[in-house]
Amino acid sequence: MGKRLLPKTGVVVDERPDAVSVLGKGGTVTLVPPAQLDAFPQVIVPSPPVFGAAGRLWAVSLARQSGAVKGGWAVDTVDAAAMTWASSSLGARRAAALDLIALGLGTRAAELQLSASELTWYRSWHAAAAGDLHTLVSCLESLPPDGYAARVLLLARLAAPLQADPALAQRACVLLRPFVATSTDAEALHAALRNAPAANTIELTQSFAGLVERAGAMAAGTLTAVPSAISGSQRLPALPPIPVPALRSLDAYLAGMAGMSLNAAVPFLAALPAELLDELIDRGALTRLPAGGGPLPASLTAYVRARTEPGSASVEELQAIGFTAERARRAFLAGDDATLRELPADDPDARHYRALREFVRTGHITDPDALRPDARAVLQLVERLREEPGEIPDEIAADASCWPLLRDPALRGDLVIGAEQRAKYPELGAWIDLCQLQRLVFEARWGEVIAAGRRLVHTTRLERVSDEAQNMVAYAEWQQGSAGEALRVLNEALSGQFTNGLVVNAALVAAEQGCLPALPYLTQAMRLATDPRVRQGAVSRAVSLWLADDTVPDYPEPLALLVREALAQPQADDDFYATILNVLAAHDHDWLAKGTLRPHEATQQDALRYFITKARMITDGYDDQIEDVARVLANLWKATPHPPWLERERTWIAGLLMEVVHTEFGKAAGVAGTIDVLIDGGVLTLKEELVLGIQAGAHVCFRISDDGNEIAEHAEQQLIFERARRFRARQGELTDAERTYVAGETARCVCMAMLAFAISAERAWQAFAEQWDQLVQRERWDHQNRYAIVQLERRALDEFERYIVRCRAYLNALRDFTLDEPLVEQRDLVAARANEWATETARLRSML
Amino acid sequence: MTYRNPYIILGIPFGSSREDANVAFARKARALRRLGPAGRPQMLDLTWALNQVDEGISHPEAAMEIYRIPADPDAFTVTGNGVLAPPAETLPRRYGPGDAALDALRRAAAIEYLRYLVLLRASQIHAPAP
Numbered sequence: 001m002g003k004r005l006l007p008k009t010g011v012v013v014d015e016r017p018d019a020v021s022v023l024g025k026g027g028t029v030t031l032v033p034p035a036q037l038d039a040f041p042q043v044i045v046p047s048p049p050v051f052g053a054a055g056r057l058w059a060v061s062l063a064r065q066s067g068a069v070k071g072g073w074a075v076d077t078v079d080a081a082a083m084t085w086a087s088s089s090l091g092a093r094r095a096a097a098l099d100l101i102a103l104g105l106g107t108r109a110a111e112l113q114l115s116a117s118e119l120t121w122y123r124s125w126h127a128a129a130a131g132d133l134h135t136l137v138s139c140l141e142s143l144p145p146d147g148y149a150a151r152v153l154l155l156a157r158l159a160a161p162l163q164a165d166p167a168l169a170q171r172a173c174v175l176l177r178p179f180v181a182t183s184t185d186a187e188a189l190h191a192a193l194r195n196a197p198a199a200n201t202i203e204l205t206q207s208f209a210g211l212v213e214r215a216g217a218m219a220a221g222t223l224t225a226v227p228s229a230i231s232g233s234q235r236l237p238a239l240p241p242i243p244v245p246a247l248r249s250l251d252a253y254l255a256g257m258a259g260m261s262l263n264a265a266v267p268f269l270a271a272l273p274a275e276l277l278d279e280l281i282d283r284g285a286l287t288r289l290p291a292g293g294g295p296l297p298a299s300l301t302a303y304v305r306a307r308t309e310p311g312s313a314s315v316e317e318l319q320a321i322g323f324t325a326e327r328a329r330r331a332f333l334a335g336d337d338a339t340l341r342e343l344p345a346d347d348p349d350a351r352h353y354r355a356l357r358e359f360v361r362t363g364h365i366t367d368p369d370a371l372r373p374d375a376r377a378v379l380q381l382v383e384r385l386r387e388e389p390g391e392i393p394d395e396i397a398a399d400a401s402c403w404p405l406l407r408d409p410a411l412r413g414d415l416v417i418g419a420e421q422r423a424k425y426p427e428l429g430a431w432i433d434l435c436q437l438q439r440l441v442f443e444a445r446w447g448e449v450i451a452a453g454r455r456l457v458h459t460t461r462l463e464r465v466s467d468e469a470q471n472m473v474a475y476a477e478w479q480q481g482s483a484g485e486a487l488r489v490l491n492e493a494l495s496g497q498f499t500n501g502l503v504v505n506a507a508l509v510a511a512e513q514g515c516l517p518a519l520p521y522l523t524q525a526m527r528l529a530t531d532p533r534v535r536q537g538a539v540s541r542a543v544s545l546w547l548a549d550d551t552v553p554d555y556p557e558p559l560a561l562l563v564r565e566a567l568a569q570p571q572a573d574d575d576f577y578a579t580i581l582n583v584l585a586a587h588d589h590d591w592l593a594k595g596t597l598r599p600h601e602a603t604q605q606d607a608l609r610y611f612i613t614k615a616r617m618i619t620d621g622y623d624d625q626i627e628d629v630a631r632v633l634a635n636l637w638k639a640t641p642h643p644p645w646l647e648r649e650r651t652w653i654a655g656l657l658m659e660v661v662h663t664e665f666g667k668a669a670g671v672a673g674t675i676d677v678l679i680d681g682g683v684l685t686l687k688e689e690l691v692l693g694i695q696a697g698a699h700v701c702f703r704i705s706d707d708g709n710e711i712a713e714h715a716e717q718q719l720i721f722e723r724a725r726r727f728r729a730r731q732g733e734l735t736d737a738e739r740t741y742v743a744g745e746t747a748r749c750v751c752m753a754m755l756a757f758a759i760s761a762e763r764a765w766q767a768f769a770e771q772w773d774q775l776v777q778r779e780r781w782d783h784q785n786r787y788a789i790v791q792l793e794r795r796a797l798d799e800f801e802r803y804i805v806r807c808r809a810y811l812n813a814l815r816d817f818t819l820d821e822p823l824v825e826q827r828d829l830v831a832a833r834a835n836e837w838a839t840e841t842a843r844l845r846s847m848l
Numbered sequence: 849m850t851y852r853n854p855y856i857i858l859g860i861p862f863g864s865s866r867e868d869a870n871v872a873f874a875r876k877a878r879a880l881r882r883l884g885p886a887g888r889p890q891m892l893d894l895t896w897a898l899n900q901v902d903e904g905i906s907h908p909e910a911a912m913e914i915y916r917i918p919a920d921p922d923a924f925t926v927t928g929n930g931v932l933a934p935p936a937e938t939l940p941r942r943y944g945p946g947d948a949a950l951d952a953l954r955r956a957a958a959i960e961y962l963r964y965l966v967l968l969r970a971s972q973i974h975a976p977a978p
Contacts, residue, residue, distance in 0.1 A: 098978055125978040150976035157973050159966040185969065192963045197955035205958040205965065212965050215972045223965065230958050233950070240964040246956035253953070275946035276953065282941065303939070311936035325937035333933070349937070360932065375931040401930030431926055438924075441917055442859035468923035475915055478851075501862075501919030508915055522912070537910030 009043055009071045011060050013081035015053075023081070025072025045069055048102045052092055055099025057082035062103060086112060094118075101126045121148050128154040133161050137171050146178040152186040159189060169193040184211055202231050245271040256285030263288055270295035274303060281307050288312075325349035332357050363405075378402060389414035397425045410435035430456070430465040441472050449476035467493040471502055474509065483512045500528045507541070515545035519558040526562065532572045539566045540576070543583055555587035564591065570600035577604050578645030581611035589615035593622055606636050607645060627674040629653065634681025653678070654688045661695035665752045666702030668695070686730060687738045691745045694723045698749035698756075705756035710764070713806065720753045724813050747817035751827055754810030758830045761803040765837060768800040772844065790848055797845050804841070807834040853915050854897035854905070861924075862916040863908040869901035 010030065014021035019031040032040075046068050047059035061078045063069040086096035093112040100109045101122055109119050120142045127135035136158070140151050155162065155172050162169050173193050179186035188208040191198060198204075209223040225237045226247075235258070236251045249271035256262045262269065262285045269277070269286075277300065280286040288309045289301060296304065302317035310326045318327045324347045331339035332353040340357060343350035355370035359379055368376050381393045382402050389409040396402050397417070409415050413436045422429035433456045440449045453473035457466050470493035478486035490506040507521035519542055526538035539562065546552060546559050563580055571577040577599075584592040592615040599608050610632050616622035617629055630653060636646055657675060661668045675696040678684050684692065697719030704711045711719075727746045731739050772793065779789045811831050819827060855862045858872040876894055880887035905911050918924060929935045 094978075122978055125976075129975065153973050153976045156966065157970050157975065159970040163963055163967075185973070188962060188969070189966050192959065192966045194959075197952075197959045199955075201955045201962065202958040205962040208962060208965050208969075212969050212972065216968065223968070226961050227958060230954050230961070233954065240961065242964055242967075244957070244960040244964070246953060247960050250953050250957040253950070271953065271956065273943075273946075273949045273953070275943040275949040278941045278943045279946045303942070306939035307941070309936075310938050321939070323937075323939050326939070329934050329937050356932070378931045399930035399932075400926045400928030401933035403926045405932075427926070427928075431924070434924060438861070438917065442856060444856075464920060464923045468918050468920055471919040472917060475856075475917060478915070499920040499922075501916040504912055505915050505919055507912065525912070531909055533907050533910040537907075537912045541912035 009069065011057065011071065011073055011078060012037070013057065013078065023073045023077055027074050027077055043069055050099040050102060052085065052095035052099055054082040054086035054092065054096040055103065057085065058099060058103055058105060062105075083111070094122075098122050098126070117143060117147070124148075124151065124154060128158065131158070131161070133158055133165065133168055137168055137175065140175050141171065145175075149179055149183070151175060152179050152183050152189070156185045156189050159192070162189075162193060170195070184208060202227060206231060253280065256280045257283055259283075260285060262286045266290055266294040266296075274300060277304055278307070328353035332360075335360075382406070385409070385415075391416045391418065392421065392428070394421070397421055397428050400427065403428060403431060407435065411439045413439065426460070427462065430460045430462050433460075434465055434468060437469060437472050441475060444479070446476040446480050449473060450480075463496055467496075467498055467502060471505060474505065478509050478512075483509055487517075500525055500534065503528060504538075507538075511545050515542070515549040515552055516556060516558070518542070518545055519556065519562060523558065523562045523565070526566060532570075535566060535569065536571070536573060536576050539563060539580060543580075560588050560591070563588065567597060571604070572601075574601065574603050574607070575644050577601075578607040578611070578643070581607055582614075582645070582649075585611040585615040589619045593619040607643075610636060610646075610649065625674075626653075626656075626671065627677060630674045630677040630681075630683075634677055634683050637681050637683045650683055654684055654692070657692055658688070661692060661699065665698055665756075666706050667699070669699040669703035672696035672700050686733055687742055690723070690727050690730070690742045694720070694727070694746050694749040697723055698753045701753040701756040705759050708763075710760040711757065716753075716757070716806070720750055721809065721813055724750050728816070743817060744820075747814060747819050748823060750810060750813050750817070751819065751823045754807070754814070754830055755826055757810060758807060758833065761807055761837075762833070764800060764803050768796055771796050793844075794848060797841055797848075800837070801841055804834050804837050807831075807837075851915075852893065852896070853917075854900035855914065856917060857893050857897035858901065861918055861921065862914065863921070864901070866902055869898055873898040 008025060010022040010024040012020050013023045013029070017034075019033055020037050022030045022032050022037070024030055045056075045060055045063045047063060050056055050059055057078050060069065060071075061075050061082075064071050064073075065075065082096075086092055093114055097109045097112050097114055097119060100106055100112075101119075106119075106123065109122075120139050124136055124139035124143070127133075127139060136154060140148075140154075143151070155176060162172050170193070173190055176186045176190040176193075180190050181187075184207070187204060188211075191201060191204055206224060206227040209227050212218075213220065213223040226240075229236045230250070233254065235254050236247060239247055239251070248268045252262055252265050252268040253272055253276050255265075257279065262280060266286075266289055269280075272280075277286065277296075281304070286304070286308060289296075289305055294301070299320060302313060302321045305313040305317060306321055306323045306326065310323070313323070313326065315327065315330070324343055328340060328343055328347075328350045330336075331343070335357070337357065340350065340354050343354075345351075351367075351370040352372050352375065355365075355367040356375065358366045359371075365371065365376070365379055365383060368380075371379065378395050378399055379402075381395055382405050385392065385396065385406060386409065389406075389412075392406075392415055396406070403410075406415060410432050415432055417425075417429055417432055433452070437449060437452050437456060440452060450473050453469045453476070456469040457473070460466050460469070470489050474486040474489040474493070477483075477489060486509045487506060490502060490509060493502055494506060503521050503525040507518045507525060510521055511518035522538045522542040522545075526535045529535045529538065542559055542562050546556060563584060567577070567580060567584075571580075581592070592612055595612050597608060597612075599605050610629070613624050613632050614629050616624035617626055633646070633649060633653060636642075637650070642650075657671055657678075660671050661675075675692045679689050679693055700719055701711050701716070724746055727742060731743070734742060775789050775793050775796070779786055779793075782789065807830055811827065811834070814827055855864060858864075858869055859876065860868050860872045864872075873894060877891065880891045880894065883890075905914070908914070927933075
């Protein structure tokens with residue numbers, strides 16, 4: 001402003017045709033021509049919109065106070081100017097009131113000398129414009145109830161938030177009520193916000209739809225079609241794009257009543273009451289509910305389920321709706337007497353099922369009055385037919401649940417079924433025929449079985465019955481010696497659908513021709529079986545058939561494939577698994593030795609490792625020996641309890657070694673290491689340990705002697721004398737028979753080891769004799785070295801006398817044993833020889 | 849042939865229980881005893897059969913060396929509803945005619961539509977002058 005270099009901001013406080021008064025810094029007022037003022041740059045004041053000059057000045061003051069606008073003028077001066085403007089007329093006061101409210105200075109509105117109602121109305125108006133529903137409703141509630149009709153418009157414009165707030169909606173209803181009679185908008189909004197629909201709701205909706213349609217210049221029917229359809233109970237042409245559960249349910253109901261199935265539309269039935277659901281059920285439009293129940297309340301879900309699919313209702317649902325009949329039925333079928341007792345004593349449905357249960361338990365009608373009439377009639381017929389078998393009444397023929405009650409007369413052949421009835425109830429006819437056929441089998445009337453069975457096969461269309469008839473015919477043929485025909489009939493039965501029992505029977509008949517014809521059936525039985533015990537049975541049977549079949553010496557390929565296939569499946573029985581592995585180790589060892597098989601159970605890992613080693617022991621290309629098998633076994637033996645298969649393998653390897661060692665002495669020296677492994681591992685029984693230990697020692701002694709060598713003294717101690725001593729120490733733990741046996745074995749082995757050593761001693765004697773003679777010869781001419789020669793002679797004598805001591809140690813070890821005659825002779829020979837050597841060596845020593 | 853089937857000797861279906869076997873044995877033994885010495889060989893068979901079912905066959909389903917009669921027990925199993933196998937009970941209708949309920953539903957539906965209409969109407973109304 002002015003001629004200052006720096007701009008300054010002023011505010012216009014007065015305006016006249018020739019000049020405007022601009023208030024500047026320090027309260028200076030400058031008069032400025034309007035044209036000049038127009039040339040000044042304007043300052044934008046951040047403020048809500050205002051109506052009058054006073055409002056403009058108050059806005060400027062607020063902006064300056066908040067720092068949004070810079071200026072040096074006094075606020076009081078501006079306020080005084082504003083109040084002057086505000087007081088200039090009634091219109092100016094009203095505009096100033098609105099501006100004060102808009103600027104948040106509403107408390108000052110009282111200075112404007114307007115009525116309280118008018119100020120409240122302005123506050124309402126302002127709250128409506130700002131969307132402040134709470135303030136609006138509160139202000140409107142302060143106004144006279146039937147004044148300010150424009151309130152309807154304020155509220156109508158805020159219909160959406162009002163619908164969203166039920167508490168405010170109810171307060172708005174009160175505010176609208178005085179205007180319902182005079183304003184369609186008020187009437188519609190009032191009805192829309194009410195909790196309960198009024199009697200004229202449909203008509204009001206129709207008329208209001210017309211109003212909205214016209215006001216929006218919409219095509220006729222755009223909005224009125226729906227209320228018209230509601231009014232006429234017709235399918236709705238369209239649904240509004242907001243949640244309208246009642247409209248959807250009404251439309252679904254109308255569709256269902258028109259014949260449409262609503263099973264897939266249950267989510268749209270949420271608003272239907274039980275009465276209308278009942279009508280839909282009766283009309284067949286609703287026959288089931290989804291598993292989860294859908295949107296219906298729990299009690300209604302239980303009710304609808306019990307009415308449509310009662311079998312799918314839970315016990316809790318049945319209890320919740322008090323549906324005793326279905327609870328009683330389930331308790332009857334389950335034989336649940338406790339639940340039947342709990343049900344109301346005088347409930348007719350509970351009484352019926354209790355009486356029915358008594359009939360099942362006793363076989364007699366004990367409380368006829370409690371039974372439903374139709375059930376009582378049928379059961380009375382059953383009782384009569386059992387007492388006087390004969391023609392089957394139609395009521396029983398039509399009731400399959402009663403047929404098993406007639407099993408005995410059916411088996412006896414006492415029931416009569418006519419051709420007409422047989423045609424009408426083919427299952428009953430087939431069942432009676434099958435029962436009679438089974439009776440003929442039990443009576444071993446093979447010819448009649450074959451004839452009647454073939455007749456039944458030709459007449460029935462029920463494959464299950466036909467297969468069973470053929471099964472019995474095949475058995476009869478087999479019993480008559482026609483295994484081939486029996487197998488042919490069974491194969492015929494196996495051509496369609498069949499049970500595993502039929503396959504097992506075919507395997508049994510086929511096995512009469514040897515194991516090979518049976519193997520394909522057993523393979524099939526194993527594959528079909530879901531029960532692991534049946535699979536196991538098929539494999540066991542296949543193996544045992546082959547083992548019993550002398551005409552098939554080699555392990556047949558079909559059996560190998562069957563066993564391998566069985567092992568590829570999880571085996572629940574660890575012992576069976578090990579048994580089959582043992583078969584493989586013996587007969588399919590090449591395949592097992594590869595180690596490609598993987599156990600399905602951790603507990604089967606040990607067995608697999610053991611039997612692979614066992615297979616490799618006899619398979620080319622692997623270094624494993626029986627000692628390796630013994631080592632794995634001894635390792636597994638540490639863990640207790642021992643599984644049965646491990647016990648069997650222990651018995652096997654001990655028995656095998658027993659066989660091996662009981663041969664010509666010296667030939668089984670190779671298993672001594674294996675025996676040591678088993679002894680060290682504590683695998684053997686005491687008897688086995690003592691026998692195998694001493695046997696191994698004797699074999700080793702003999703082998704060494706046979707090879708022209710001489711057993712070392714410490715080895716002799718360990719292999720023979722220690723083990724003989726062990727027998728003496730522990731013989732008390734053996735039974736009498738075991739003790740006698742082990743004593744004999746020990747004596748024989750010690751004796752044979754002594755013989756082996758005596759042979760070595762004899763060789764040593766010969767060598768000694770030669771050496772002695774040479775020394776004596778030399779003594780004759782080498783007088784100079786006589787002392788040294790005598791020393792050599794003494795040393796030779798010392799060395800040989802050690803043999804005599806060792807011989808006598810054997811003899812001593814045999815002291816307490818009873819020897820067989822040949823062994824006595826051997827022992828005495830050795831004793832005599834030792835004595836000779838002792839006499840001779842004593843004589844020679846005396847000459848030194 | 850020498851094949852013997854313990855179940856057929858006893859006259860009971862394959863896989864029958866020990867109890868059934870005992871009952872069958874008692875019945876047949878009574879008849880055989882009436883035959884005197886002539887029935888002795890059959891009595892031996894019968895005793896063997898009972899012993900097999902009692903002791904020898906722990907899991908009939910896994911026994912592969914016995915001819916199965918029936919091979920399919922279900923062939924003798926009669927299925928079908930009836931007095932002793934009643935179908936599920938259906939709950940009778942518990943609620944009366946639906947006229948009043950339908951009227952209420954129609955009014956509730958009309959109200960829903962009216963609420964939609966007042967929303968449309970809100971956008972048609974201009975704010976009144978203060």
